[in-house]
Amino acid sequence: MDDNQSDASPLLNIFETSFSPKPVTIGLKCLLFGINVANIVLGAIYFHDCPGQYLIPYYLIISGAAGILFLCLTCLPCGDGREPPTTSLPTLCAQGLMILFMFAFFITGNVWIYSLYNEPWDSPTDPKRCNRVLFLYAFWITNVSYMFIAILILVYLCLLAFLCIMRRVISP
Template sequence: MTDIDVIQSIRSKPQALASSKMVVCVIPVAQIIIGAIYLDDCPRQHYIPIYLIVAGVFGLVLAALSCQPSGSTPEDGTPNPLSRVCATWNSLTAVFLVCWFIAGNVWIYSIYKPNYIKNTTSEDPYCDRTLYLFAFWTTTLVYILLALSLVGGCCSLLCCCLCGRADADDNV
């Protein structure tokens, strides 16, 4: 079974598509909840809970926009304007999320190992442990997934090149 067959089988089964969208929405919902609960609990870097809330909301928006029909031409051959509008908003949301992710990296990693103790007499402001570690690991998870996808893509490319050479030798 090829990758195209897998994608087509997922698209043909709306339950599989809906359940995969639900899994993708878990992290953004958790970001919104954690950011809202601990909104005032990081004086060291007060943008971290805001970062989580905005990233969660726009993550959900991106997931909702990807649910829209992607066919650019219906059966009668006329272009579908809704498809173009959704594609434009999808692209704008993705660009915003990349920029917001970069800003979040600065806010999170610049205070690495913050003071977690709320009632301290030191001049170093605190940041709630749950809030900071959640933001830290969700951001780090993006890098881990990016690295895994790059390694997987390179392995796939290597396999395609090797299999392509084997097929060319067989035809000679």
């Protein structure tokens, strides 16, 4: 990318720089890949075992596949080793669309999962039953997602407060 283009698109430059060390990024991507594979596998194994909310297995399978596709999209900016890798605008647009889809689908999945929360979902005779493993996995993976989002927001707020304090201390 030449200097004129980088001056005109500072937002693209922010997205192209790495925020974390490469081993941390690779480790997180491997962890997320494993979680997405588990989503697909559990959704497929218990595909017909949740008549109380038959869409939960679909949610796990589709969200797992979308997560793997998004992880693949984040691996696209590859360099030849001589210069830093850059991300093309179409790749960034595809990543943005995937994030919007996964966010909307996450909210939809919350409705499906939490709709069974107060029901006797593990009673074998109840029509609103759902396989215990499937429901609890979907329930807790959703709760862990919320916990992760809360921790991330808290860390960013602490970082922002630290930067504001440092700015006041350093500037006269």
